[in-house]
Amino acid sequence: DIQMTQSPSSLSASVGDRVTITCRASQGIRNDLGWYQQKPGTAPKRLIYAASSLQSEVPSRFSGSGSGTEFTLTISSLQPEDFATYYCLQHNSYPYTFGQGTKLEIK
Amino acid sequence: QVHLVESGGGVVQPGRSLRLSCAASEFTFSSYGMHWVRQAPGKGLEWVAVIWYDGSSQYYADSVKGRFTISRDNSKSTLYLQINSLRAEDTAIYYCATGDDFWSGSPNYWGQGTLVTVSS
Numbered sequence: 001d002i003q004m005t006q007s008p009s010s011l012s013a014s015v016g017d018r019v020t021i022t023c024r025a026s027q028g029i030r031n032d033l034g035w036y037q038q039k040p041g042t043a044p045k046r047l048i049y050a051a052s053s054l055q056s057e058v059p060s061r062f063s064g065s066g067s068g069t070e071f072t073l074t075i076s077s078l079q080p081e082d083f084a085t086y087y088c089l090q091h092n093s094y095p096y097t098f099g100q101g102t103k104l105e106i107k
Numbered sequence: 108q109v110h111l112v113e114s115g116g117g118v119v120q121p122g123r124s125l126r127l128s129c130a131a132s133e134f135t136f137s138s139y140g141m142h143w144v145r146q147a148p149g150k151g152l153e154w155v156a157v158i159w160y161d162g163s164s165q166y167y168a169d170s171v172k173g174r175f176t177i178s179r180d181n182s183k184s185t186l187y188l189q190i191n192s193l194r195a196e197d198t199a200i201y202y203c204a205t206g207d208d209f210w211s212g213s214p215n216y217w218g219q220g221t222l223v224t225v226s227s
Contacts, residue, residue: 001169034213036152043202043217044144044152087152091213094166096142096154 002026002090006099012107013078021073021086021102028068029092035064035073036087044087048073080106109134109216111203116221119193129186129203129218136184137161140206142214143177143188145199155201156188160209193225 003026013019023033031051036044046055048064051071061076075082083106088099115127129141143155156167156177165177176189186203200222204214 032213038152043219044214045217046213046215049207049213049215085151089152089154089213091211094157095168096157096211096213098152098154101151 001095002029002093002097004088004090004097004099006088006102008102009100010103010105012105014107015078015080017078017107019075019078019104021088021104023066023071023073023088023099025069025071025090025092029090031067032090032092033064033066033071034089034091035062036089037082037084038087039084047086078104109205111205111216111218113201113203113218113221116201116223118224118226120227121193121195121225123193124189124191125193125223127188127190127201127203127221127223129188131184131186131203131205134205134216136179137181138209140209140211141177141179141186142204142206142211143175143186144202144204144214144217145197146202146220147196147199150199153199154214157206157211158186159211164210166211190223193223195225197223198225199223 005024033051035048038044052064110132112130158177178187200220202220204217206212
């Protein structure tokens with residue numbers, strides 16, 4: 001099975017900051033990676049698909065990059081509504097696997 | 108607007124069985140692979156299973172293989188998850204989600220989830 005190592009597990013930042021979250025795959029997964037945002041008590045929402053494609057209606061301050069084994073999610077200028085938990089998911093091979101999550105908190 | 112509604116959760120004793128349902132509407136259900144994803148209380152997301160658009164193939168997480176069965180009824184636009192021999196560690200919110208294409212792809216649209224609590 002492919003393991004997804006996500007870092008950091010938690011992050012404190014301020015409104016307006018630029019933040020980066022990383023996911024590393026235990027083997028190459030091409031660009032078969034999605035990024036998800038989850039707020040407490042709600043279902044996850046996909047932000048990025050195919051590693052770097054922005055989901056429709058997701059603000060352009062979110063971006064994804066990477067291919068192979070190393071991937072990043074960047075939020076260029078944090079907004080109050082961005083404080084949430086973020087997950088990566090590989091869908092290159094079964095079983096699909098999520099990263100452990102990154103909890104983004106207000107500093 | 109894609110609409111997914113899960114049901115069938117509740118409090119169940121260890122060792123019993125449960126069938127979850129996910130009613131889909133506002134999209135062509137029979138053209139998409141469908142996923143189940145779960146989240147234990149206070150924990151991260153765990154991918155559980157996927158079924159292809161026509162039900163011809165199913166794939167599972169190692170942790171549920173042999174006890175969980177994913178199925179679908181395209182005539183009813185409904186996805187199912189049969190859970191047997193329930194364990195305490197199966198306690199979680201179970202979400203259904205659409206895939207991106209006929210087969211799977213990453214989960215895209217999600218339901219609101221149904222809570223399964225395994226307890227005696």
